[in-house]
Amino acid sequence: MYPENQIGRRPALTRRLFLALTFLLLSVPATAQLRIVVDGGVPNPIPVAVVPFGWVGSGLAPFDLAEVIDADLARSGRFAPLARSRMLERPTAGAEVDYGDWVQFRAEVVVVGRMEQVSEDQFQVTFQVMDVPRRQQLLGYTLSSPRADLRTTAHYISDVIYESLIGEPGIFSTRIAYVSADPDDQRRFALVVADADGANQREIINATAPIMSPSWSPDGRDIAYVVFENAGTAIYVQSLATGQRRLVSARKGVNGAPAFSPDGSKLALTLSDVNGNLDVFVSDLATGELTQITRHPAIDTEAAWSPDGGSIYFNSDRSGGPQVYQVASTGGPAVRLTFEGTYNARPRVAPDGERLAVVHNDAGKYRIATVSPRSGDVFVLSNGQLDESPSFAPNGSSLIYATRDGDRGVLATVSTDGLVRQRLDSQGRDVREPVWGPLRSTRLAARSRADEPLE
Secondary structure (H helix, E strand, C coil): CCCHHHHHHCHHHHHHHHHHHHHHHCCCCCCCCCEEEECCCCCCCEEEEECCCEEECCCCCCCCHHHHHHHHHHHCCCEEECCHHHCCCCCCCHHHCCHHHHHHCCCCEEEEEEEEECCCCEEEEEEEEEECCCCEEEEEEEEEEEHHHHHHHHHHHHHHHHHHHHCCCCCCCCEEEEEEEECCEEEEEEEEEEECCCCCCEEEEEECCCEEEEEECCCCCEEEEEEEECCEEEEEEEECCCCCEEEEECCCCCEEEEEECCCCCEEEEEEECCCCCEEEEEEECCCCCEEECCCCCCCEEEEEECCCCCEEEEEECCCCCCEEEEEECCCCCCEECCCCCCCEEEEEECCCCCCEEEEEEECCEEEEEEECCCCCCEEECCCCCECEEEEECCCCCEEEEEEEECCEEEEEEEECCCCCEEEEECCCCCEEEEEECCCCCCCCCEECCCCCCCC
16 A cells, blocks of 8 residues: 555565555456446335337437446446336337336336437437326436437436436446556556446556556546656656646656645645655646645655545554544644554545545455544445455445455445445456546536426
């Protein structure tokens, strides 16, 4: 969990670093498709039927919107979709829904819709969500989508349905980033961005040395990361749209653990001094001005910002073992926050600031837990042997993290109540260092409201 040139001072940390680098060197190509495996869900998921959408256009429909929506809702663990093979009817509009048929299958919600081709590359998508017990429409929208964005449109529809029924923003339109490497060529590493369901994978950068610590900008346009180069480390910020990157820090010694401030104007990072000691700094991305935040002979690293930007949480062994501390984002005295257990590292902050995610030593096993900054109470969420790199979903409902499945690395998610668990199986390949991107601003033309039924 600590940067490389300090490991001689910490035997336990040396073992952890060895495991991390071994994982990287045994990893595989970034092109591996992730597959979602749902391991659990809430006790009483909402029964829902997502009917295949109607198609108005030439030839076959270019995309199965309902299939993606169905998979999204199932993956959340909070819905129980009805299999298509069991559907007695396939309406494409709310007026066609025979509520009596759906009552037989105890479906509480029915999603219907249709897609119409407007031009070669443009489509109009209409969907309605029907309340079966009340026999009325809950909501309905008409969306305009280009061909290339049909999958994004399906995720957007899932988000709308999820928020309407659950009461919190959906995260199906979000993206994740993670690190992968090629076992056949131990000099090839890649940073990958993908949809939250593992689709649409894209290599952002590949390198002949390890890539570590990806961090999303608040607007989702840039990613900061650490790369090993020129016998040292360097921190870059790269645009996802253009691929252009700018060097933030390549000082002699350690340059690590970048984290964007909530407004995106600054980057917290870990730097070493001439003696190799590590402290947390903040770099102004516009001016390059560097401010030292912590000043202590211990290892201070892995910074994370509070949602309001007023505080920075970080990891330090100043008490004898890795624990989480809080300091003002302008510097000053640090306050210890974690006391339960001998190891609490890699702090990440929930969007509402009410919880921290950490790697926690649970009876000799490294697991993902949440900690209350106010009370210090710890709630263990994962059940692996060597779980690491937690990252909150932008709605705060779930965490993504890296874990092991036998001799390979996989990604996993767990809801913050511990009920919904998933594995993002890379199908025989190894991946690590996941980080969840922000909510995306999907600009889709829409009309109608829930109280204005569509015909």
